[in-house]
Amino acid sequence: MKLLPRIEAEGGADWLARAATQSLIDEARLSPKPGLVDSRGNGAHHDLTLELMERSAHSLTPTFQALAQQSWLRPVDVALRQTIGRLGREGEQQMMAATGGVNTHRGAIWALGLLVSAVAMLGGSGSAEAITATAAKLAQLPDEAAPKVFSKGLRATHRYRVPGAREEAQQAFPHIMRLALPQLQQSRQRGGSETAARLDALMAIMTSLSDTCVLSRSGLDGLETMHEGARNVLRAGGVGHPHGWQALADLDRKMLALNASPGGAADLLAATLFLDRLTTPNLAN
Ligand SMILES: CC(C)(COP(=O)(O)OP(=O)(O)OC[C@H]1O[C@@H](n2cnc3c(N)ncnc32)[C@H](O[C@H]2O[C@H](COP(=O)(O)OP(=O)(O)OP(=O)(O)O)[C@@H](O)[C@H]2O)[C@@H]1O)[C@@H](O)C(=O)NCCC(=O)NCCS
Numbered sequence: 001m002k003l004l005p006r007i008e009a010e011g012g013a014d015w016l017a018r019a020a021t022q023s024l025i026d027e028a029r030l031s032p033k034p035g036l037v038d039s040r041g042n043g044a045h046h047d048l049t050l051e052l053m054e055r056s057a058h059s060l061t062p063t064f065q066a067l068a069q070q071s072w073l074r075p076v077d078v079a080l081r082q083t084i085g086r087l088g089r090e091g092e093q094q095m096m097a098a099t100g101g102v103n104t105h106r107g108a109i110w111a112l113g114l115l116v117s118a119v120a121m122l123g124g125s126g127s128a129e130a131i132t133a134t135a136a137k138l139a140q141l142p143d144e145a146a147p148k149v150f151s152k153g154l155r156a157t158h159r160y161r162v163p164g165a166r167e168e169a170q171q172a173f174p175h176i177m178r179l180a181l182p183q184l185q186q187s188r189q190r191g192g193s194e195t196a197a198r199l200d201a202l203m204a205i206m207t208s209l210s211d212t213c214v215l216s217r218s219g220l221d222g223l224e225t226m227h228e229g230a231r232n233v234l235r236a237g238g239v240g241h242p243h244g245w246q247a248l249a250d251l252d253r254k255m256l257a258l259n260a261s262p263g264g265a266a267d268l269l270a271a272t273l274f275l276d277r278l279t280t281p282n283l284a285n
């Protein structure tokens with residue numbers, strides 16, 4: 001029997017919020033990730049730990065829930081964009097309160113927040129294409145209430161004339177749709193472990209993302225090292241292949257030496273795992 005929209009919204013919003021949080025936790029625990037926090041340690045970060053990343057992920061569940069509730073079956077318009085912007089900024093404050101002022105998940109709140117809203121706008125279902133296209137429409141709308149901050153990300157996109165987190169969403173998440181999700185499927189079909197498939201999906205994102213975290217920390221040298229190193233892993237047959245595993249270890253060493261950390265790629269991996277979860281719901285528990 002079909003539930004009334006209000007009841008669907010409440011149950012659906014709760015499910016979506018838990019799925020988004022779990023995707024953040026799965027990303028954080030996945031190991032070994034070059035330069036990033038993982039189950040082994042802090043990567044290139046002095047102010048982050050796995051425990052902090054997990055605390056941050058849990059602090060965001062109410063934000064994801066509110067985003068889903070407010071977006072349920074709503075059309076794309078400026079009023080919804082402003083609501084989403086306000087809830088996203090409140091989420092950033094929740095994250096900062098939970099982490100004692102450390103930025104753990106700003107980019108993830110943006111990407112996952114838009115995707116959670118988009119699924120809710122579609123009534124709790126939809127293909128990955130429909131969800132990312134809807135999220136892109138939201139991201140393209142102006143949010144007049146947004147404070148005019150010249151962030152690290154904006155500074156990097158201007159200095160190096162590359163797209164950043166904003167453009168990734170406005171273009172319907174090409175690094176998820178064209179690279180990460182297909183790679184995840186392909187590596188799973190090859191029959192390796194789920195960990196290897198997820199690391200391969202991260203590598204696929206890292207082959208081409210202009211990650212403003214990497215650019216801010218280590219400039220074009222860092223970005224080129226990341227692109228080339230991730231390509232080497234995939235060319236060698238992926239993380240599940242001994243040569244791919246070796247290439248991953250090389251990339252990890254190089255990223256650490258450059259103090260480079262692909263935080264943007266990590267956020268997009270979490271968003272990939274979220275979209276993947278929508279098609280395999282038993283993973284969300
Ligand atoms: C649109 C916003 C995302 C703001 O973007 P902007 O580029 O202006 O601002 P930043 O503050 O720099 O945040 C962007 C974060 O996005 C991630 N990212 C980077 N490159 C890309 C990319 N090409 N595609 C997608 N995503 C990308 C990345 O997030 C991760 O890194 C964070 C850590 O970064 P940082 O603080 O620089 O940390 P460190 O290097 O460790 O610093 P130091 O130790 O050196 O000091 C971490 O949070 C990861 O998540 C970028 O940081 C958006 O925030 C916005 O406009 N929000 C307004 C609210 C809104 O409208 N929300 C709607 C949806 S809820």
Ligand SMILES: Nc1ncnc2[nH]cnc12
Nearest residue numbers: 028036037104263266267
């Ligand atoms: N695992 C991770 N390590 C460092 N920064 C991140 N931002 C998002 N996920 C991250």
